[in-house]
Amino acid sequence: MTPSLTALLCLGTLPKPTIWAEPGSVIPWGSPVTIWCQGTLGVREFYLNEEGSSPPWYRQPSLEPGDKGKFSISHMTQDYAGRYHCYYLSSTGLSERSDSLELVVTEVHSKPTLSALLSPVVTSGGNVTLQCGSWEGLDGFILTKEGEPKSSWTLDAQRYPHGQTQALIPVARVTPSHRWMFRCHGFYRDTPQVWSAPSDPLELLFPGVSAKPSLLTPQGPVVASGQSLTLQCRSDVGYDRFALSQEGRQALPQRPGRQPQAGLSQADFPLGPVTNTHAGRYRCYGGHNLSSEWSAPSDPLDILVAGWFPDTPSLSVQPGPVVASGENVTLLCQSRNPRETFLLSKVGAARPPLRLRSRYRDGHFRAEFSMSPVTSAHNGTYRCYSSLSSNPYLLSHASAPLELAGTQWASREEDIQWPLTPKSHHWILVENLIRMGMAGSVLLGLGILLFQAQHGHGGAQDAARS
Numbered sequence: 001m002t003p004s005l006t007a008l009l010c011l012g013t014l015p016k017p018t019i020w021a022e023p024g025s026v027i028p029w030g031s032p033v034t035i036w037c038q039g040t041l042g043v044r045e046f047y048l049n050e051e052g053s054s055p056p057w058y059r060q061p062s063l064e065p066g067d068k069g070k071f072s073i074s075h076m077t078q079d080y081a082g083r084y085h086c087y088y089l090s091s092t093g094l095s096e097r098s099d100s101l102e103l104v105v106t107e108v109h110s111k112p113t114l115s116a117l118l119s120p121v122v123t124s125g126g127n128v129t130l131q132c133g134s135w136e137g138l139d140g141f142i143l144t145k146e147g148e149p150k151s152s153w154t155l156d157a158q159r160y161p162h163g164q165t166q167a168l169i170p171v172a173r174v175t176p177s178h179r180w181m182f183r184c185h186g187f188y189r190d191t192p193q194v195w196s197a198p199s200d201p202l203e204l205l206f207p208g209v210s211a212k213p214s215l216l217t218p219q220g221p222v223v224a225s226g227q228s229l230t231l232q233c234r235s236d237v238g239y240d241r242f243a244l245s246q247e248g249r250q251a252l253p254q255r256p257g258r259q260p261q262a263g264l265s266q267a268d269f270p271l272g273p274v275t276n277t278h279a280g281r282y283r284c285y286g287g288h289n290l291s292s293e294w295s296a297p298s299d300p301l302d303i304l305v306a307g308w309f310p311d312t313p314s315l316s317v318q319p320g321p322v323v324a325s326g327e328n329v330t331l332l333c334q335s336r337n338p339r340e341t342f343l344l345s346k347v348g349a350a351r352p353p354l355r356l357r358s359r360y361r362d363g364h365f366r367a368e369f370s371m372s373p374v375t376s377a378h379n380g381t382y383r384c385y386s387s388l389s390s391n392p393y394l395l396s397h398a399s400a401p402l403e404l405a406g407t408q409w410a411s412r413e414e415d416i417q418w419p420l421t422p423k424s425h426h427w428i429l430v431e432n433l434i435r436m437g438m439a440g441s442v443l444l445g446l447g448i449l450l451f452q453a454q455h456g457h458g459g460a461q462d463a464a465r466s
Contacts, residue, residue: 014095015040019086026104026195027076033103035071037086039095043067047087049097061088081105081193102193109136109196112186114143115250117168121205121297124175128204130182132157133166138186138196141167146181146201157186176293180204205245205252205294207285211237212296215244215284217303221352222345222385222395225307229274231282233298234266239286242267243294247281257286279305279393302352304343304395306385311337311396315344315384318368326373333384333399334366340389342367347381347401358386378404 017039027033037046039061046069049056059069069088073080081104085097112134122128132141138157145151157165165186174180181203185195213235223229233242233255242265243254255267265286271278282301285294313335333342342365345353356367365386371378382402385395 014088014090014093016096017046017086017088017098019084019098019101021101021103025102026106029076029078029105029107031076033073033076033080035073035084035086035101035103037069037071037088037098039067039069039088040090041065041067043069043088043090045069045089046071047089049085049087051083051085051100053082056087076105078105078108078191078194081191083193104193104195106185106195107197108194109138109186109188110134111197112138112141112184112199114182114184114199114202116202116204119245120202120250120252121207121245122174124206124293125173127170127172128174130169130171130184130202131166132169132184132186132199133164134186134196135164136186136196137163138165139189140192141169141184141186142195143169143182143184146183147179149178174204174206176206176208176291179292202250203252203254205243205285206292207297208293208295210286210293210295211235213237213239213242213284213286213298215282215298215301216350217301220345220348220350221302222304222306222343222383223274223278224398225274225276225305227274229271229278229303231269231271231284231301231303232266233269233284233286234264235286235295236263236265237286237295238263238265239295240265240289241287242269243285243287244269245283245285245297247283249280274305276305276308276394279303279391281393302393304353304385304393306395307397308394309386309388309396311335311339311386313339313342313384313386313396313399315382315399315402317402326375328370328372329374329378331369331371331382331384331402332366333369333386334364335386335396336364337386339365339386339396341387341392343385343387343395344369345383345385347383349380353385355392380404 017037019037022034035048037048043061043066045058046061047056047058048071057071059071061067061069084101084103087097088095112132115131117129117131130143132143140154140156143153153169155167155169157167159165181201183198183201185198187195213233215231215233217231219229231244233244239257241254241256243252245252253269255269257265257267260266280303282303283297285297287294313333316332318330318332331344333344339358341355342358343353343355354369358365358367383398385398387395
């Protein structure tokens with residue numbers, strides 16, 4: 001830069017130009033961006049200067065109407081991130097410098113996490129604290145609120161053992177008058193315009209008073225580790241979207257509503273192969289696209305994951321293998337291992353399993369599940385599980401299945417294929433034995449009739465000969 005131009009830059013007296021970036025000032029790595037500088041008519045040249053860098057770039061003004069300068073960056077990188085000003089030169093002198101433009105590049109570092117303490121489900125007018133965190137040792141975080149009105153917060157990170165950094169951002173008096181959708185980025189102190197990738201979005205959910213949806217799962221409340229799991233949220237209100245929450249978890253996935261049949265809206269939430277993180281209590285909400293307020297929460301649904309303890313309890317029936325209709329029957333679940341709770345589950349039933357505290361007796365921890373009186377409603381296949389109070393949603397392996405298919409039954413050993421146990425006790429109806437007995441009686445009666453017919457026919461022949 002020539003000394004005369006340097007002097008002019010220091011002594012500019014013309015009105016300062018306006019500077020902006022398109023499509024915006026926060027640009028993902030590798031994307032194009034254009035910086036515009038607009039002054040008055042009759043500008044000869046525009047100059048763009050990055051703070052702390054080499055001499056300014058310059059471009060001829062556009063011909064029509066002759067008051068803009070264009071500075072193009074075809075691939076945004078950290079080399080272009082920084083703070084910019086622009087100037088213009090006309091026949092009467094040099095302008096003042098523009099206000100600063102901070103040009104930011106994102107997706108240079110791994111994305112941080114964003115969560116709400118204690119939950120993203122909040123009441124109208126309440127306060128919430130958001131937490132940005134990273135394992136990359138980032139020095140600061142920027143929290144941005146999307147939509148209108150836009151807001152942003154910049155905070156220094158607190159360092160914790162093992163290299164983790166995080167920042168807490170209190171947000172006061174949130175209301176459902178508009179949507180509260182947040183993301184956060186992280187950065188290092190020496191490069192404040194070089195940001196990480198954005199965190200996953202976090203939307204605050206305001207439960208309202210409109211009709212609560214129903215939450216259910218086709219697989220039943222007890223699932224085996226590795227099994228596929230889908231939760232269904234449905235309502236007859238006609239909601240446009242649904243959200244699913246899990247107690248103690250920050251994720252709040254949303255799905256658009258669909259209409260499987262007239263008058264019913266529904267969304268499926270596939271959770272993939274089940275792990276211990278899927279165990280817990282769930283609720284869902286329904287909402288409309290034009291409102292930030294959601295419905296009342298559904299009734300809770302507990303998802304129990306089996307196979308997480310090296311224990312397989314046994315399940316038996318008392319008082320014996322044959323019980324008459326209307327009598328009392330007790331299913332006994334027991335284990336030699338110390339267990340605090342036993343659960344009895346009916347395969348395919350939507351209702352949650354029965355849960356009882358264990359008692360120690362005769363060298364076993366056990367629980368007795370009474371059914372009185374026995375009716376056809378008790379038909380089905382049962383399994384029992386053990387669990388610990390430290391995590392009541394994680395269960396042991398399942399017991400061998402016990403099949404109750406009527407009001408009377410006997411037992412025998414039989415090889416059958418079950419998801420968790422290759423060999424099991426299969427309980428056979430005495431009714432089947434009765435049917436077999438009745439069939440035998442019919443065959444015996446037919447045999448007697450046939451014998452009598454043949455004997456009678458032979459007697460008639462002997463009488464004719466005589």
